[in-house]
Amino acid sequence: MYFTNPKAAEVFAEYLARHEQERALTRDLPRGQFGERRDEFLLPVGADVGNFLRALAIGRKPERILELGTSYGYSTLFLADAAKACGAKLVTVDVDAAKQDYARRMLERAGLAEAVEFRCGDALDIVAADESEFGLVLLDIWKNLYLPCFEAVYPKLAEEGLIVSDNMIMPESAREAVRAYREAVRAKVDLQTVLLPLGSGIELTIKWSEGNPKL
Numbered sequence: 001m002y003f004t005n006p007k008a009a010e011v012f013a014e015y016l017a018r019h020e021q022e023r024a025l026t027r028d029l030p031r032g033q034f035g036e037r038r039d040e041f042l043l044p045v046g047a048d049v050g051n052f053l054r055a056l057a058i059g060r061k062p063e064r065i066l067e068l069g070t071s072y073g074y075s076t077l078f079l080a081d082a083a084k085a086c087g088a089k090l091v092t093v094d095v096d097a098a099k100q101d102y103a104r105r106m107l108e109r110a111g112l113a114e115a116v117e118f119r120c121g122d123a124l125d126i127v128a129a130d131e132s133e134f135g136l137v138l139l140d141i142w143k144n145l146y147l148p149c150f151e152a153v154y155p156k157l158a159e160e161g162l163i164v165s166d167n168m169i170m171p172e173s174a175r176e177a178v179r180a181y182r183e184a185v186r187a188k189v190d191l192q193t194v195l196l197p198l199g200s201g202i203e204l205t206i207k208w209s210e211g212n213p214k215l
């Protein structure tokens with residue numbers, strides 16, 4: 001069981017069923033066609049990463065959480081559950097209005113929409129326009145945007161704030177963008193970071209200036 005709240009559990013069961021159907025469909029799709037049709041699919045972080053995110057959020061108790069890449073709301077469900085539990089506000093961003101509308105409806109049904117602010121538009125513009133700090137960030141948009149999004153988010157990361165980035169190991173097609181991202185993270189002296197083999201591979205990064213001998 002992933003959600004104790006029965007309405008959230010019901011919504012999550014729908015995500016799981018849809019993901020199973022999509023896996024069966026995409027197994028046989030040629031790679032080019034998968035790329036053309038990627039907006040049809042959930043492309044979720046998966047339940048292990050979802051649970052990990054929720055645990056991090058509940059442990060860290062951030063005032064604000066940022067999700068870059070709402071998609072259809074699978075990862076949003078875990079983050080919103082945590083946000084509600086610890087009184088945080090979740091800001092979730094996607095450029096695709098139809099996907100975000102779907103996510104909003106699912107979160108409403110789960111009884112979690114009040115914890116979420118849905119912002120539709122380009123992640124870089126939205127992060128640049130936001131004036132407050134974030135205590136937890138999920139980075140899960142198209143992989144060529146990881147580096148510019150990281151540079152935009154970095155100045156807005158709270159002290160002891162966390163960034164979780166998905167797809168560090170899989171898919172292979174993201175490897176080059178991921179390498180550039182991980183190098184940029186490691187170049188910042190006030191960040192501590194580690195690659196974890198969870199789901200498709202995540203990078204867990206914490207901003208830690210106080211007591212850091214490099215500073």
Ligand SMILES: C[S@@+](CC[C@H](N)C(=O)[O-])C[C@H]1O[C@@H](n2cnc3c(N)ncnc32)[C@H](O)[C@@H]1O
Pocket residue numbers: 042043044045046068069070071072073074075076093094095096099121122123124140141142145
């Ligand atoms: C891998 S999916 C996110 C999956 C989601 N986090 C989950 O686990 O359910 C990536 C999302 O990034 C969004 N995206 C791509 N480019 C974007 C941009 N420039 N600004 C905001 N969102 C963007 C896509 O529309 C897509 O829904």
